[in-house]
Amino acid sequence: MxxxxxxxxxxxxxxxxxxxxxxxxxxxxIVTLFMLYMSTQIHVAAGFEKQLPLQHPYMKVFKRYQSxxxxxxxxxxxLIAEDGNMFTPAFFKALETLTQDVSHIxxxxxxSTSSIFTPDVRFxxxxxxxxxxxxxxxxNFAPQSKNxxxxxxxxxxxxxxxVKAGIVGRLVAEDFSGAMxxxxxxxxxxxxxxxxxxxxxxxxxxELRERYDNDAMSVxxxxxxxxxxxxxxxxxxxxxxxxxxxxxxxxxxxWYSGSWxxxxxxxxxxxxxxxxxxxxLELLGFGIDPMNILTPFLVFAIGVSxxxxxxxxxxxxxxxxxxxxxQQPVNALVxxxxxxxxxxxxxxxxxxxxxxxxxxxxxxxxxxxxxxAITASIGVAFIIFTNLLLLPVxxxxxxxxxxDSYRARLKTRLTRGEGLWRRLSHVTRTGPAAATVVIGAxxxxxxxxxxxxxxxxDSQTGVPELREDARFNRDARLISSKFSLGxxxxxxxxxxxxxxxxxxxxxxxxxxxxxxxxxxxxEGVQRVITLPYxxxxxxxxxxxxxxxxxxxxxxTYAMRQNLQHLxxxxxxxxxxxxxxxxxxxxxxxxxxTIDRIIAAIADYQxxxxxxxxxxRLATGNVGVMAATNQVVSKAQLPILGWVYGAILLxxxxxxxxxxxxxxxxxxxxxxSALSYALMxxxxxxxxxxxxxxxALGVGxxxxxxxxxxxxxxxxxxHGATLTEAYYQALTTTGKPVLFTAVTLAVGVSTWLFSALxxxxxMGVLLTFMFLLNMVGAILLxPALARxxxxxxxxxxx
Numbered sequence: 143m144x145x146x147x148x149x150x151x152x153x154x155x156x157x158x159x160x161x162x163x164x165x166x167x168x169x170x171x172i173v174t175l176f177m178l179y180m181s182t183q184i185h186v187a188a189g190f191e192k193q194l195p196l197q198h199p200y201m202k203v204f205k206r207y208q209s210x211x212x213x214x215x216x217x218x219x220x221l222i223a224e225d226g227n228m229f230t231p232a233f234f235k236a237l238e239t240l241t242q243d244v245s246h247i248x249x250x251x252x253x254s255t256s257s258i259f260t261p262d263v264r265f266x267x268x269x270x271x272x273x274x275x276x277x278x279x280x281x282n283f284a285p286q287s288k289n290x291x292x293x294x295x296x297x298x299x300x301x302x303x304x305v306k307a308g309i310v311g312r313l314v315a316e317d318f319s320g321a322m323x324x325x326x327x328x329x330x331x332x333x334x335x336x337x338x339x340x341x342x343x344x345x346x347x348x349e350l351r352e353r354y355d356n357d358a359m360s361v362x363x364x365x366x367x368x369x370x371x372x373x374x375x376x377x378x379x380x381x382x383x384x385x386x387x388x389x390x391x392x393x394x395x396x397w398y399s400g401s402w403x404x405x406x407x408x409x410x411x412x413x414x415x416x417x418x419x420x421x422x423l424e425l426l427g428f429g430i431d432p433m434n435i436l437t438p439f440l441v442f443a444i445g446v447s448x449x450x451x452x453x454x455x456x457x458x459x460x461x462x463x464x465x466x467x468x469q470q471p472v473n474a475l476v477x478x479x480x481x482x483x484x485x486x487x488x489x490x491x492x493x494x495x496x497x498x499x500x501x502x503x504x505x506x507x508x509x510x511x512x513x514x515a516i517t518a519s520i521g522v523a524f525i526i527f528t529n530l531l532l533l534p535v536x537x538x539x540x541x542x543x544x545x546d547s548y549r550a551r552l553k554t555r556l557t558r559g560e561g562l563w564r565r566l567s568h569v570t571r572t573g574p575a576a577a578t579v580v581i582g583a584x585x586x587x588x589x590x591x592x593x594x595x596x597x598x599x600d601s602q603t604g605v606p607e608l609r610e611d612a613r614f615n616r617d618a619r620l621i622s623s624k625f626s627l628g629x630x631x632x633x634x635x636x637x638x639x640x641x642x643x644x645x646x647x648x649x650x651x652x653x654x655x656x657x658x659x660x661x662x663x664x665e666g667v668q669r670v671i672t673l674p675y676x677x678x679x680x681x682x683x684x685x686x687x688x689x690x691x692x693x694x695x696x697x698t699y700a701m702r703q704n705l706q707h708l709x710x711x712x713x714x715x716x717x718x719x720x721x722x723x724x725x726x727x728x729x730x731x732x733x734x735t736i737d738r739i740i741a742a743i744a745d746y747q748x749x750x751x752x753x754x755x756x757x758r759l760a761t762g763n764v765g766v767m768a769a770t771n772q773v774v775s776k777a778q779l780p781i782l783g784w785v786y787g788a789i790l791l792x793x794x795x796x797x798x799x800x801x802x803x804x805x806x807x808x809x810x811x812x813x814s815a816l817s818y819a820l821m822x823x824x825x826x827x828x829x830x831x832x833x834x835x836x837a838l839g840v841g842x843x844x845x846x847x848x849x850x851x852x853x854x855x856x857x858x859x860h861g862a863t864l865t866e867a868y869y870q871a872l873t874t875t876g877k878p879v880l881f882t883a884v885t886l887a888v889g890v891s892t893w894l895f896s897a898l899x900x901x902x903x904m905g906v907l908l909t910f911m912f913l914l915n916m917v918g919a920i921l922l923x924p925a926l927a928r929x930x931x932x933x934x935x936x937x938x939x
Contacts, residue, residue, distance in 0.1 A: 576925075
């Protein structure tokens with residue numbers, strides 16, 4: 143059934159809004175001022191556990207053993223001697239105080255702090271009559287004492303202890319040019335009981351850099367807190383780029399509308415929607431996560447898209463009058479009321495489609511994605527009020543000076559592109575329409591096939607949210623080059639069926655050792671450390687270091703003897719010795735590397751012949767990434783399915799035509815497929831930060847199709863042929879669709895110069911989506927209409 147612009151509902155809504163327009167304006171002003179105040183109170187709400195898919199089986203293992211073996215939220219602070227020699231008094235003084243300073247950072251679990259100066263780092267050596275051991279740093283070696291003046295022999299003694307402790311490549315650089323401090327960061331500060339403020343932690347880490355960085359040594363930091371700090375610093379440039387995008391949009395709106403006051407109104411209403419959204423987040427107790435810093439701009443972009451449609455329709459009324467009405471120019475109030483009636487339904491349907499599409503992202507059970515979905519949904523829901531109610535009310539008050547001159551200029555401008563619109567309308571004829579549909583089908587096939595090469599997870603080394611030359615990624619490369627174990631770790635927990643398995647069950651220990659050997663030979667694995675590996679070394683030590691005795695002892699007494707000096711603080715076993723982590727250090731955390739290692743683990747689990755040991759995935763930062771990648775991989779198709787399902791349902795209910803729905807939705811599907819192909823080509827992995835943008839692109843694109851089809855359908859209802867109806871739709875709705883897409887694409891294309899790589903990547907994707915969705919709505923939608931709309935609608939075409 144066609145949408146009737148003059149039905150009773152529209153008349154009632156018209157009277158309610160414009161009959162009380164002063165009160166409506168006052169209400170919006172009061173609410174906006176209140177929300178503006180609330181938005182100034184919004185806080186940054188970064189969190190490590192927000193990044194985790196806590197319901198994934200891997201994360202249940204992660205949480206179960208987090209207190210015993212540590213989590214993935216680890217700080218790594220490396221102190222490097224610039225001359226390549228760490229064995230100097232100044233270096234050891236700095237390293238000791240650095241260890242203490244790291245342990246006192248907000249949220250650090252002090253018992254987890256580890257360096258050569260902490261008591262958990264010990265060495266064991268074979269001596270006559272058995273074993274001897276002690277702390278790597280002797281008790282009489284006190285760098286902070288006034289009389290500290292170590293000899294070269296003292297340093298040689300410590301160097302020997304470091305080698306015997308087996309921490310070269312872990313806590314000490316392979317070339318002895320520096321040392322590392324490790325510490326686990328908790329979500330809740332154990333001192334204050336409050337959530338850890340990651341930006342404050344990052345600031346404290348930067349203070350450490352300033353304190354210890356000098357000509358003789360440098361500090362390099364890795365960890366989630368440092369990533370958040372660097373992204374938050376980069377987010378300052380995000381605000382500047384938003385400003386540039388808004389300025390570009392304002393200038394192009396002025397060029398398009400011919401009036402600064404008219405150009406300002408859609409910008410004001412879109413910004414009001416953003417302010418309301420931020421204020422609502424604060425009222426609901428949410429904050430803004432640095433990873434979601436781009437969401438407000440998406441809300442702004444959608445608001446501008448609908449606002450341009452509104453001012454375009456208002457201009458048409460002011461210049462020409464309503465089609466199928468009196469065809470005479472009208473005043474601002476009448477133009478606003480007619481515009482309100484005409485765009486209320488298509489605008490509402492488009493925005494509701496956006497909201498429903500965004501809400502489907504809630505299906506991904508990762509807190510940060512769900513927060514993005516809530517942020518975007520609230521912001522777009524507010525656009526229904528700001529752009530479909532507030533904007534027409536503001537337009538009704540707009541007083542154009544020298545109205546006759548303005549109408550003359552605008553009429554000349556509006557009629558200037560008639561030749562282009564007439565040529566574009568030929569796409570509804572049989573030949574061009576068939577060619578367009580075939581090209582669309584081929585593009586969908588190309589996008590679908592190319593998208594199969596898209597990585598689920600990171601496709602590059604380092605932190606992909608930051609530029610390759612960013613400080614964090616430089617630190618990661620330096621630490622990886624000097625510390626052989628790297629910074630990426632996956633721990634598989636070997637659970638034995640019996641307590642004291644490490645000293646009572648030879649078969650269990652042998653199975654864990656076999657598993658470690660199997661994994662160590664997988665491409666992408668740098669090194670594997672296990673309790674059986676240490677037990678073999680000690681057994682060899684009891685036998686004069688002979689390599690042939692580097693095996694796991696079978697005798698229970700010998701097994702106990704080998705492990706009697708090892709403590710749970712080593713992280714190689716729990717108190718009952720029935721859970722022993724297999725610590726796998728990987729060369730990187732690219733999706734291909736993770737998938738290869740996970741597949742090898744699964745392969746061993748299938749072939750394992752001893753039922754007394756169970757290998758549980760996973761802890762460590764790579765374990766978190768593996769779980770997240772699996773959740774994203776599993777969710778991507780259902781998410782898109784729900785997004786498209788919601789749009790299909792709303793279009794069918796609104797237009798009561800399956801053919802109309804196909805015309806609107808088919809171009810979106812092609813753009814989605816091509817977006818996947820573009821991501822694969824550019825090396826942008828599908829992950830927590832990018833999956834929502836792919837889904838949001840569908841919501842942004844559906845607006846174009848709904849506006850064009852609604853206008854085209856209106857002309858068809860009044861007797862126009864498909865070609866003529868499409869030409870009229872182009873001259874009215876098509877122009878703002880083209881203008882909006884180009885304007886927003888130009889605005890976000892400036893993001894390519896952002897210091898944040900993920901903002902630059904999103905700039906590429908959004909530019910692509912804005913433009914391709916526009917092309918699909920302008921070319922493919924009418925071409926499909928030529929073949930699938932009822933014959934009476936396309937007659938004469």
